[in-house]
Amino acid sequence: MKKEVPLDIVEKWLKAWSLSRELPLPIKYKSGFMVDVGYENQKRRYVFQELNDDFIQLLKTIDEPNIFLKVCTSPNELKAVLSKKWIILPQGYMMACFHKMVIPKDHLNEKYKLEFESYNSTFVVRIVSQNGELASIGRVVLVDDLAIYDRISTEANHRRNGLASFLMKELEKIALANGVHYNFLVATEEGKLFYQSLGWELYSLYTSVVIN
Incomplete structure (x- = not known):
């Protein structure tokens, strides 16, 4: 039986x-949410927790490109409407990790250093090389x-060095330091395998459509 994604998680x-x-x-x-993105290649995005009448009616009213509709369902179900x-x-994948991540690497190669920034409840971690080149963010x-x-x-020429895993651990430390223990993200196909290796689990399929 398909798990329904709670509306507050989507929000x-x-x-x-x-x-x-x-x-x-x-x-x-209506029963979903809208963000007025304002980018040239993405004007607005609508996100729904399930495929329902509100979503189907919205499909019928949009005639212009660069407006993205996203819903927590499989592409096969979506194709029918x-x-x-x-x-x-x-394909996108909503993923969750409600325990500490499984990350064995606990030190950063001496070739790299960490940089931190924060804004709008957002915490940024960068891993940079000693010459200042961005390696992972x-x-x-x-x-x-x-x-x-x-x-x-992670930049292509810095991959296979465990940087992404170390970066995730640093981000997790920030969440835990603020008393937040529930982790969530939306992954690509490639990213899904990486996050699963850290102990994340698939929460829901997340499917997006746009006018061709």
Whole structure:
């Protein structure tokens, strides 16, 4: 039986997504939420906890590109209600970790150092080389009792050095220091395998569509 994603989880995740990017906070749209993103390649995004009539009606009212609709369901279920103008984007995965992550590497290679920054309940950790080159970066956004991890990346020429795992541990330390123990994120296909290796579990499929 499919697990229903609680509405407050969706709202907190989307709020964190907006805070991290310094965008307007999400507002309620019927049974879902909307963010006025304002980018050239993404004007707005709508997010729903389930595939329902509100989502299906919204599909019918949008005729312009760069408006993204996102829902916690499988692409197969979504295909049944899509007209040909919509394309399904690469699969996303909502993931959760409600315990400490499993990260064996507890030290950073001496070739690297850490840098920290914070804004809007968002904490940024950077791993930079000794010559100042960015090697890895990630963010954790604290929204109530949830720590949402966002935009975790490692530069191609610095991969296979355990930097992403170390970065996740540093972000987790920030969440724990603020009394937040519940971790959440949305991963790509590639990212899903990495997070699973740290003890994260799949919470829900997260499927996105946009007009072609």
